[in-house]
Amino acid sequence: MKNFELKHASSFEEAASMLADGAMILAGGTDMIYSMKGMHTPNLPDTLVAISEIPDADYIKEENGYIKIGALAKLSDIAADKTVLAKAPALAQAAKLVASPELRNMGTIGGNICQRPRCIYYRNEFDNWPCARKHKGGLCYAITGVHRYHSIFGGVGGCMAVCPSDTAVALVALGASIVTTKKTWSAVDFFKVPSKEFGTARGEQINAIDSDEVVKEIQIPSSGNEKSTYVKWAFRKAIDFPQCSAAVVIKGGKANIALGGVYNEPKYFEGVDIADPKAAGESVVAKATEISNEGDGSNSFDKLDHYSNGYKIDITKTIVKRAIISLK
Ligand SMILES: Cc1cc2nc3c(=O)[nH]c(=O)nc-3n(C[C@H](O)[C@H](O)[C@H](O)COP(=O)(O)OP(=O)(O)OC[C@H]3O[C@@H](n4cnc5c(N)ncnc54)[C@H](O)[C@@H]3O)c2cc1C
Numbered sequence: 001m002k003n004f005e006l007k008h009a010s011s012f013e014e015a016a017s018m019l020a021d022g023a024m025i026l027a028g029g030t031d032m033i034y035s036m037k038g039m040h041t042p043n044l045p046d047t048l049v050a051i052s053e054i055p056d057a058d059y060i061k062e063e064n065g066y067i068k069i070g071a072l073a074k075l076s077d078i079a080a081d082k083t084v085l086a087k088a089p090a091l092a093q094a095a096k097l098v099a100s101p102e103l104r105n106m107g108t109i110g111g112n113i114c115q116r117p118r119c120i121y122y123r124n125e126f127d128n129w130p131c132a133r134k135h136k137g138g139l140c141y142a143i144t145g146v147h148r149y150h151s152i153f154g155g156v157g158g159c160m161a162v163c164p165s166d167t168a169v170a171l172v173a174l175g176a177s178i179v180t181t182k183k184t185w186s187a188v189d190f191f192k193v194p195s196k197e198f199g200t201a202r203g204e205q206i207n208a209i210d211s212d213e214v215v216k217e218i219q220i221p222s223s224g225n226e227k228s229t230y231v232k233w234a235f236r237k238a239i240d241f242p243q244c245s246a247a248v249v250i251k252g253g254k255a256n257i258a259l260g261g262v263y264n265e266p267k268y269f270e271g272v273d274i275a276d277p278k279a280a281g282e283s284v285v286a287k288a289t290e291i292s293n294e295g296d297g298s299n300s301f302d303k304l305d306h307y308s309n310g311y312k313i314d315i316t317k318t319i320v321k322r323a324i325i326s327l328k
Contacts, residue, residue: 001036001037002036002039003046004046004047005047006026006047007048007050008049008050008053009049009050009051009054010055011054012051012181012216013181015051015054015181016182016212016213016214018049019212021046021047022043022047022201023045023046023047023048023049024047024048024201025049025051025214026048026049026050026051027051027071027072028074028111030107031107031111032111035116036048038124040122040123040124040125041122041134041201042127042134043134043204045201051110051214054072057070057072057216058070058072058073058074058077060073060077060078061083062083062087062222065222065223066220066221066222067083067084067087067219067220068217068219069109069217069219069220070217071108071109071214071215071218072110073108073109074109075095075096075098075105075107075112075167076095076101076105078091078095078109079093079095079104080092083222086226087220087223087226088220088225088228089226089230090174090225090228090230090247090248091170091171091176091220093170093230094167094169094170094232094245095112095167097230098112098167100238103239109167109218110214112165112166112167113167113178113191113206113207113215113218114206114215115164115165115206116204116206117133117161117162117206118149118161118162118164119133119149119150119161120146120149121141121161122134122161131159132155132158132159132160133159133198133199133203134198134204135198136198140155140160142160143158146308147160147308148309149243150309151263151264152285152288152309152316153262153267155264156193156195157196157198157203159264160264161264162260162261162262162263162264163191163206163260163261163263163265163266164206164242165206166242166245168191168206169230169242169246169258169259169266170258171220172187172188172191172268173228173248173249173257173266174187174221174225174249175187175220175221175225175249176220177218177219178190178215178217178218178219179219180209180213180215180216181213181214181216184219185208185209187266188268189208190207191206191208192207192208193206193207206264206265224249224251227249227250227251227327228248228249228250229247229248229326230245230248230323231246231248231319231322231323232245232260232319233261244259244260244261244315245259245260245261245319246259246316247260247323248320248323250274250324250328253274254271254274255271255272255274255324256268256271257269257284257320259284259320261312262285262288262316269283269284272284274324274328277320277321277325277328278317278321280320280321280324281317281319281321284316284317284320285313285317285320288313
């Protein structure tokens with residue numbers, strides 16, 4: 001395990017001020033400590049700043065037209081919260097499908113949307129394994145190697161790792177905002193992968209925040225998201241990251257759909273026609289085949305076949321169709 005100094009912050013602002021020299025936040029620790037033990041990256045910090053003692057930061061409340069969730073709210077509490085279940089069910093369902101009860105009891109929503117990629121080429125202790133995220137200008141081995149778990153829509157900056165977070169997908173479809181120590185982000189912008197920073201610690205993030213920026217609160221409009229759901233498909237029923245997932249919100253006869261497990265970021269489609277749920281599923285993955293078969297080859301796979309990541313196309317079509325039918 002990498003040695004580190006542990007500091008404690010009593011507010012999010014104090015935590016942000018302690019993030020100099022590559023220090024990183026420690027919330028529930030389910031991903032951070034795992035990374036420090038696994039030596040997954042050349043950019044591991046010498047200092048961790050614990051935020052678990054910040055008072056009153058694990059709330060879930062309804063206020064001024066929003067469901068407001070403190071960054072330290074546990075995934076298990078979000079999954080069971082009556083307001084979230086009634087007014088943003090897709091988020092409750094996504095939180096309930098993360099990992100296992102133990103991990104949901106420790107894991108926070110802030111940590112869930114700031115975890116690092118789960119790619120097999122990124123998560124290993126060999127610093128010299130090629131990885132577009134870890135090494136500036138590095139080759140992503142998924143393009144020519146095993147890419148069973150990777151993107152079907154190509155990848156930003158030549159990285160084919162997918163967004164590992166279940167709740168990220170629900171937050172994008174629900175039109176959520178994320179409040180940090182610097183600004184309020186729309187969820188869509190928050191999850192933009194910082195590809196210009198590849199080769200640095202910041203480039204390893206699944207979101208666009210600065211390395212000295214700390215998530216404080218999630219806000220979800222408390223009306224209009226009642227007809228929403230999250231469907232996840234993984235190889236195992238428990239303790240497995242999404243290979244394919246879909247968060248669907250139906251508003252005014254159309255659907256806002258975010259896909260998980262199939263791109264670096266939650267792949268978002270607004271105002272999808274749902275008259276024919278099967279056609280809706282086909283329309284959201286249509287682009288994947290186009291990118292795969294007609295891309296310039298620099299950041300896409302030559303061909304999506306069923307034995308590599310092509311299986312994700314059929315499964316995604318089906319889960320989108322099922323999600324829409326369940327809400328109609
Ligand atoms: C076996 C296993 C299975 C898992 N399965 C899933 C799964 O199915 N789906 C899924 O989505 N996740 C899964 N996870 C990932 C992870 O455990 C969860 O995402 C969890 O919610 C992380 O929260 P945490 O509080 O433990 O974060 P930590 O481990 O403390 O932190 C995670 C990262 O976020 C940063 N961070 C934490 N809080 C903040 C903040 N407020 N502001 C800025 N940065 C912050 C940390 O610096 C670190 O980089 C799994 C993990 C394990 C070990």
